[in-house]
Amino acid sequence: MATLVVGSGAQAQIVYSNDFETTTGGFSNGALVSHATTANPLGPTSKFLGLFSDNTVTQLTLTGLTPGSVYDLTLDLxxxxxxxxxxxxxxxxxxxxKAGGSTLVDTTFSNVAGSNQSFSRNGYIGGPGNFAPGTDASVVNNDLGVFSHYAIYKFDKIALPQIEFTPATSSLVITFEGANxxxxxxxxxxxDNVTVAGRGSAIPEPGTLALVGLGALALLRRRK
Ligand SMILES: [Ca+2]
Ligand SMILES: [Ca+2]
Structure with missing residues (x-):
């Protein structure tokens, strides 16, 4: 059940996948923590990478990326x-x-009645959103006391716009952080359930093939 996939075959195009049941693999910081509530919507024993607070950062280093290709990041928060x-x-x-120098998500969340959040399914990248606490969460539980109540947001391919990035180099650091x-x-x-997957076609060695393609083009031109 527990999975960590790094650099899988070109067919799947998944370059990273981790449900954090057994390893923090690839992340710079954080522990495998059980979300200790019987109401755990991801399963009573599902673990997360956390807990982070204050201005703590955790970073995922990706390698073997294809520069110029689009990648999708999905996760549960x-x-x-x-x-x-x-x-x-x-x-x-x-x-x-953040990915490289780009900000992919910059938003606020609220679990407290009377304080709105900027996150909504169409407004998470930035912008001055002003939505009710828990807007577009997949789960909200306010019955556990002020320090234990929670919301879970699914950044996936169905419920929300995609978090995407296009690396300029074959390696990239993705930074996850809170503030204030x-x-x-x-x-x-x-x-939890962090996945990074490329959208490109299933080509084993895109860089090499591109070079071969250019060589063939040069040959064609030479023949003409
Ligand atoms: Ca998990
Ligand atoms: Ca606060």
Whole structure:
């Protein structure tokens, strides 16, 4: 059941996949933590990579990418505790994803009634969203007390716009971070089911083939 896939075959085009049941593989920081609640919507024993708070960062280093190709990042995000969304006094409680020099996600989340969040399914990249707590979450549980209530957001191919990036080089560091958070157990986050997959056609050695193609083109021109 537990899976970690790195650099699988060209057919699958999955360059990274981890459900964090057995390994933190590829990530710079974080522990395998059980989301200790009987209401765990990902299964009572499912583990996450976390818990992160304050300004803690974790980074995923990807290698073997094809420069110029588009890759999709999917994940589940656990927002735990009293996140205050757009609040100017005890926030804003921000969560971001960056790839290289690009910001892929920059948004706020709220688990607290009266504080709105900027996240919605169409507004997570940036922008001054102003939506109710838990908007577009797949699960919201406010029955566990202020430090334990949570929401889970699925960044996937169906419910939300894709998180995508186009690497300029064959390796890339993806950074996941929170900002303005108030520490565990007050405000924290964790991730699960992280997958990175390329959209390109199933070609074993794209770089090599491109060079071969250019060579063939040169030959054709020479013949003409
Ligand atoms: Ca898991
Ligand atoms: Ca806060």
């Amino acid at each position: 656990l927002i735990k505790g009293s996140w205050d969304g757009n609040s100017a006094t005890v926030g804003p409680d921000v969560w971001r994803v 958070l108030q520490g565990v157990p007050d405000e924290s986050w964790a991730i």
